[in-house]
Amino acid sequence: MVTRPAQPDAQGQKTQIHGVDALTVVPRRNYAIWIGTVVVLVLAALILKAFASNPAFAWGTAWGYMFHPSILRGLGNTLLLTVLIMSAATLIGTAVAIMRVSPSPILRTFAGVYVWFFRGVPSLIQLIFWFNLSLLVREVSLNLPVFGEVFSVRTNDFMTPFFSAVVALALCEAGYMAEIIRAGIKSVPSGQAEAARALGMPYRKILRQIILPQAMRFVVPPTGNEAINLLKMTSLVTFIAVDDLFYSAQSIYARTFETIPLLIVVAVWYLAVVSIMSVGQFYIERYFGRSDSGHEPEALLSIVSRGLFLGRKKERDNV
Amino acid sequence: MSEARKMNADRFGVPAESMIFARNVRKTFGALEVLKGVDLDVPKGSVACIIGPSGSGKSTFLRCMNHLEKLTGGIILVDGDFVGYDLVGDKLYELRENQLCRRRAEIGMLFQSFNLFSHMTVMENLIQAPVQVRGTHVEQAKEEAAALLARVGLSDKEAAYPRQLSGGQQQRVAIARALAMKPKVLLFDEPTSALDPELVGEVLGAMRDLAESGMTMVVVTHEIAFAREIGDQLVFMDQGQIVERGNPREMINDPQSPRTREFLSRVL
Ligand SMILES: Nc1ncnc2c1ncn2[C@@H]1O[C@H](COP(=O)(O)OP(=O)(O)OP(=O)(O)O)[C@@H](O)[C@H]1O
Numbered sequence: 001m002v003t004r005p006a007q008p009d010a011q012g013q014k015t016q017i018h019g020v021d022a023l024t025v026v027p028r029r030n031y032a033i034w035i036g037t038v039v040v041l042v043l044a045a046l047i048l049k050a051f052a053s054n055p056a057f058a059w060g061t062a063w064g065y066m067f068h069p070s071i072l073r074g075l076g077n078t079l080l081l082t083v084l085i086m087s088a089a090t091l092i093g094t095a096v097a098i099m100r101v102s103p104s105p106i107l108r109t110f111a112g113v114y115v116w117f118f119r120g121v122p123s124l125i126q127l128i129f130w131f132n133l134s135l136l137v138r139e140v141s142l143n144l145p146v147f148g149e150v151f152s153v154r155t156n157d158f159m160t161p162f163f164s165a166v167v168a169l170a171l172c173e174a175g176y177m178a179e180i181i182r183a184g185i186k187s188v189p190s191g192q193a194e195a196a197r198a199l200g201m202p203y204r205k206i207l208r209q210i211i212l213p214q215a216m217r218f219v220v221p222p223t224g225n226e227a228i229n230l231l232k233m234t235s236l237v238t239f240i241a242v243d244d245l246f247y248s249a250q251s252i253y254a255r256t257f258e259t260i261p262l263l264i265v266v267a268v269w270y271l272a273v274v275s276i277m278s279v280g281q282f283y284i285e286r287y288f289g290r291s292d293s294g295h296e297p298e299a300l301l302s303i304v305s306r307g308l309f310l311g312r313k314k315e316r317d318n319v
Numbered sequence: 320m321s322e323a324r325k326m327n328a329d330r331f332g333v334p335a336e337s338m339i340f341a342r343n344v345r346k347t348f349g350a351l352e353v354l355k356g357v358d359l360d361v362p363k364g365s366v367a368c369i370i371g372p373s374g375s376g377k378s379t380f381l382r383c384m385n386h387l388e389k390l391t392g393g394i395i396l397v398d399g400d401f402v403g404y405d406l407v408g409d410k411l412y413e414l415r416e417n418q419l420c421r422r423r424a425e426i427g428m429l430f431q432s433f434n435l436f437s438h439m440t441v442m443e444n445l446i447q448a449p450v451q452v453r454g455t456h457v458e459q460a461k462e463e464a465a466a467l468l469a470r471v472g473l474s475d476k477e478a479a480y481p482r483q484l485s486g487g488q489q490q491r492v493a494i495a496r497a498l499a500m501k502p503k504v505l506l507f508d509e510p511t512s513a514l515d516p517e518l519v520g521e522v523l524g525a526m527r528d529l530a531e532s533g534m535t536m537v538v539v540t541h542e543i544a545f546a547r548e549i550g551d552q553l554v555f556m557d558q559g560q561i562v563e564r565g566n567p568r569e570m571i572n573d574p575q576s577p578r579t580r581e582f583l584s585r586v587l
Pocket residue numbers: 348351353371372373374375376377378379380
């Protein structure tokens with residue numbers, strides 16, 4: 001039965017049709033989703049059961065190591081490495097990206113070669129290369145014609161494993177960040193810079209205040225990806241004996257042979273950090289997208305809870 | 320009058336009340352000759368309207384006036400000064416960036432696509448250049464901005480982002496943003512051609528108010544009726560040259576050149 005909408009009568013007043021406001025929507029039944037849900041739940045139960053009942057996983061042992069001092073120290077180093085490398089990579093990457101869009105062909109070429117090289121060579125090889133720099137360059141010194149030798153240090157004295165890890169991975173990561181930031185800069189309509197130029201703003205300010213802030217909306221999501229990738233990539237430093245999370249776990253299970261429980265500890269810690277980073281990314285994205293939407297931003301919790309209930313909303317206008 | 324201005328005036332014969340003085344302006348992009356020797360005089364306080372078919376070089380000419388494009392040949396003086404150069408003897412020395420910016424800041428420009436800074440609120444758009452370029456105090460800049468918003472009838476939109484405004488409102492904010500720099504002259508590049516027909520009127524209204532307040536304006540437009548009503552002179556450009564110029568009423572009623580006649584018959 002179809003109810004015709006209320007027609008305005010001659011006086012322009014709506015005639016009331018009984019019961020219009022009492023209509024309710026019955027959601028469409030989607031059997032494929034139901035079947036899929038059942039299959040997933042059964043699989044999840046089976047997997048959980050396998051994990052929980054298999055004694056090899058030794059959950060008790062894993063829990064015992066969760067806050068072990070050397071694990072926590074390793075976790076601290078992993079976080080410190082990630083933060084240092086990501087900050088340095090963002091700074092270098094921004095500089096390289098700005099060179100890549102500059103009017104000077106020499107700067108553009110330099111930046112292009114940088115990205116080509118540091119993205120192209122495997123990060124593990126770069127890491128071991130920097131660690132072994134002292135083989136190549138025994139000492140770094142600065143000699144000025146008049147003043148003579150200003151300073152001189154032996155490479156081995158400052159190329160500690162930790163420092164070479166930061167340098168190697170930051171240079172490598174900067175290659176990826178440069179491309180992300182360049183894409184962000186390119187995504188800002190050219191009219192924005194033109195209007196700023198017409199207002200008399202110098203290039204430096206146009207870049208900092210007009211272009212980069214707008215590029216951020218496009219830069220943040222892939223940067224979150226990069227940061228998470230980097231967090232896990234820092235486990236490569238195990239190769240040059242930096243005691244990060246993974247290295248600490250390794251050195252424990254090398255003695256005790258409790259390999260699986262310690263890998264669980266490591267995995268749980270990585271998952272925990274990644275979860276926190278994802279929440280941070282959510283808020284940063286919302287901050288830089290604030291000029292986009294006309295309404296108040298939705299809170300994280302309400303988005304999560306909506307996701308849990310398969311995104312179904314009761315109101316009709318959101319169907 | 321400054322020393323440089325007097326020297327320029329004597330040397331090139333710039334009239335006393337000249338705001339824009341363009342002689343034999345040429346511009347090429349690679350092999351493409353876009354402006355082929357254009358002359359223009361815009362006295363202070365007057366409105367010049369430029370019309371012409373697409374690709375005739377109107378935008379390029381306008382962009383040359385505030386040195387967004389460098390000239391290939393000829394000169395443009397704004398209020399008696401070169402915008403991008405200092406003339407010493409027979410040499411034009413390119414200005415350093417901060418000097419160029421200072422001169423450019425005195426020439427306002429409005430665009431077809433408004434180009435409001437999309438990550439800033441209306442108020443932030445208005446105070447950005449005064450604070451960053453002129454070093455105006457933030458509080459004072461805000462006060463002046465509020466007055467300008469009232470002038471274009473948008474006092475209630477201070478906190479809105481550009482995306483939340485209609486096209487007509489955005490263009491009026493853009494006008495207020497340009498005025499915030501207290502420019503000597505305003506350049507308009509088809510300010511209404513991206514607007515829905517019912518929004519054109521509000522922007523033309525704001526421009527009419529400006530013209531009546533004595534602002535010098537150069538307007539590239541397709542609104543012939545507006546040019547006839549507001550313009551002190553009308554310029555018809557075609558293929559990089561000025562084909563005809565004169566009093567807007569006379570020119571629109573009785574165009575002398577067949578190309579002008581043909582163009583007007585198409586747009587009217
Ligand atoms: N940066 C540039 N590089 C190369 N060619 C250009 C550039 N800018 C403009 N042109 C060319 O110069 C010619 C004139 O362009 P211009 O934008 O000045 O025309 P217009 O009269 O403003 O046209 P419209 O009414 O379509 O805006 C066109 O052929 C255009 O392709």
